[in-house]
Amino acid sequence: MPVSIQRVSKTYNRYGTSVDALxxxxxxxxxxxxxxxxxxxxxGKSTLLSLVGGLETLSRGQISRTGQPAIVFQEAALFPWRTVLDNVAFGLQLRGVGKRERRDRAASALRMVHLARFAEAYPYELSGGMRQRAAIARALVLDPTVLLMDEPFGALDAQTRALLQDELLSVWERTRKTVLFVTHSLDEALILSDRVVLFSARPGRIVADVAVEAPRPRDTADPPLAALQRHLRDLLAAEVEKVARAEMDADWEGAAVTAPSPEQNVGADI
Amino acid sequence: MAESISRISTAANREQAQSETEAGVLRRSQRRAWGGRLLFFSSLLALWWGLAASGVWSASLLPSPAAVAASLAEIGASGLLLPAIATSAQRMMIGYVISLAVGTMLGLALAQVRAVDETLGPVVTGLQSLPSISWLPPALLWFGAGEAAVLFVIVMGAVWSIAQAVRSGVRSLPPLTLRAAQMLGAHGPRLWWHVLLPATLPTFLTGMRLGWAFAWRALMAGELLSRSLRPGVGRLLSQGRDTQDMAMMLAVIVVILAFGLAVDRLLFLPLERVVARRWGVEGA
Known part of the structure; x- marks a missing residue:
């Protein structure tokens, strides 16, 4: 198992109060x-990702993983003073890889996300989607066993997001990395993954863990997938309502959340 | 097909035409700025000339621009000016390099170590508001009446704004930049060198510019006050005072201004332009 998470809990202590995240x-x-x-x-889904990535320490339990995972964040977080190629090569540079080799490897990672033409551009010259592709190349170049993605397409417009989902799938089909992908979009999860894990409202527990076996490329309108989507959406809506109830006044009637929206963005940050 | 090609080419033409107009507008506005400047400074000079010629003040208090220019030419020709500029510039270089090194380290420590920020933080803020020439009398006793004393005064002038700039630059970095660096494996000195310093460069440059100005003022005051030093530009000013030569004093002030302006325009401004362009897009 490249990633094994055993009975993990995470509690934050902030200003004297403790918050159970997982x-x-x-x-x-x-x-x-x-x-x-x-x-x-x-x-706590992003928290879990940070724990697997080693960016935070866990409170209880155990996580074992193969190698150091690479992470793609919600924003590309490229370094503006480096060219796209040098951004991608930076991780290799820190690992002591020679200049020629790291440039070659960075260039081939950029080719994988179809960004080779912009290797010598600076981040400010790229669109949001291109930056996110560069961030994916920056993670891939390290050749990690595990790729962690924290709502990587959350800040993009719908068209760009669909494009990048396709691109991510083709990269994944070629490299067969183990991918942990955090998203608030059920549609996105169903289109991309082999398996969808649904979390409860805070503190995060696993509510559902389902395999998605439909062949790719997928369409969430296909009957088996649509049935699965309905099932998960109801579960998710119940959890979202819990969050809302905790945030709203006591006189709130509730339940309006279950109304289906074309893009199931339930749980999106408000 | 042919139609679509022609449409594309018209679009390209339009774009080209537009960028030409943009360049034209930019050139015109720059020309206008220079025209305005020329007009402003020549009227200022004319005013000065008029006042000096009016005889309200004696020539020993308000010499004419021509007299100042003549004096400038004279100290230039006497072989005093160039060595003095060289001496002052050399002191600035040494003092400034020391300030950069100390200020950067101090700023990083303030930004990264809470205990340092809580203890040294207020001290840095306090010292920044202290005119660094105040350090000259004690420095003369500590280090003797030599180069070390005046270097100390320069460093005390420049180091605090540099440290403050580094501190606030690092503090205001987007958290995701740091997480990305951490994820890629940048820790310790390599995090500082490869990420924190370049990431804070825009703020850092502002601090460097400010530090330079403070250091230059401090040096001029130091050279003016301390007679035991090898003569720099500030010393020429005090020579002017000794001989009651107002034209020379004003000529030296012009030199001091010109030096400060030249460094700002030739060194800091181009640097800032490059950095602003490249770092321009926030959170890239």
Missing amino acids: DDVSLNIPDGQFVSLVGPSGC
């Missing part, structure tokens, strides 16, 4: 699987 989460992810983590905002 409660007793266990998850085993086999090699090459594309797993999406979905849940209402604040459910």
Whole structure:
């Protein structure tokens, strides 16, 4: 198992009050699987990703993983003073890879995301989608066993997002990395992943863990997928309502959340 | 097919035409700025000339622009001016390099280590408001009446604004930049060198510019006050005072201004332009 999460809990202490972000989460992810983590905002799905990535320390439990995972964040977070190629090569530079080799490897990572033409451009010259592709190349070049993606397309417009989803799938089909993909969009999770893990409202627990077996490319309107989507959407809506109830006044009637929207952005940050 | 090609080419023409007009507008506005400047400074000069010629003040208090220019030519020809400029510039270089090194380290420490910020932070803010020439008397006793004392005064002038700029630059970095750096494996000195310093460059440059101005003022005051030093530009000013030569004093002031302006325009401004362009897009 490239990623094995055993009974993990995470509690934050801020200004004297403690907040439980994750409660007793266990998850085993086999090699090459594309797993999406979905849940209402604040459910700890991003926290889990940070824990797997080693950017935060866990409170209880155990995480084992093969190698150092690479992460793609919601924003590209490229370094503006470096060209696209040098941004992608930076991780290799820190690992002591020689100049020629790291440039070659960075260039081939850029080719994988179809950004080779912009290798010598600076980040300010790129669109949001291009920057995010550069960020994916920056992660891929390290050749990690595990790729962690934290709502990587969340800040993009719908067309660009669809384009990047296709591109991500083709990269994944070629490299067969193990992918942990956090998203608040159920549609996105269903289109991309082998498996969708649904989290409860805070503290995050696993509510559902379902395999998605439909062949790719997928359309969420196909009957089996649509049925799965309805099932998960109801579960998710119940969790979102819990979050809303905690945030709203006591006189709130509730339940309006279950109304289906074309893009299931339940749990999006408001 | 042919139609679509022609449409594309008209679009390209239009774009080209538009960029030409943009360049034209830019050139015109620059020309206008220079025209305005020329007009402003020549009227200022004319005013000065008129006042000096009016005889309201004696020539020993308000010499004419011509007398100042003549004096400038005279100290230039006497072989005093160039060595003095060289001496002052050399002191600035040494003092400024030391300030950069110390200020950068201090700024990074303030930004990254809470204990340092809580203890040294207010000290830095306080010292920044202290005119650094105040350090000259103690420095003369500590280091003797030599180069070390005046370097100390320069460093005390420049180091605080540089440190403050580095501190606030690092503090205001987007958290995601740091997480990305951490994810890629940048830690310790390599995080500082490869990420924190370049990321804060825009703020850093502002601090460097400010530090330079403070250091230059401090040096001029130091050279003016301390007679035991090898003569720099500030010393020429005090020579002017000794001989009651107003034209020379004004000529030296012009030199001091011109030097400061030249460094700003030739060094800092081009640097800032490059950085602003490249770092321009926030959160790239």
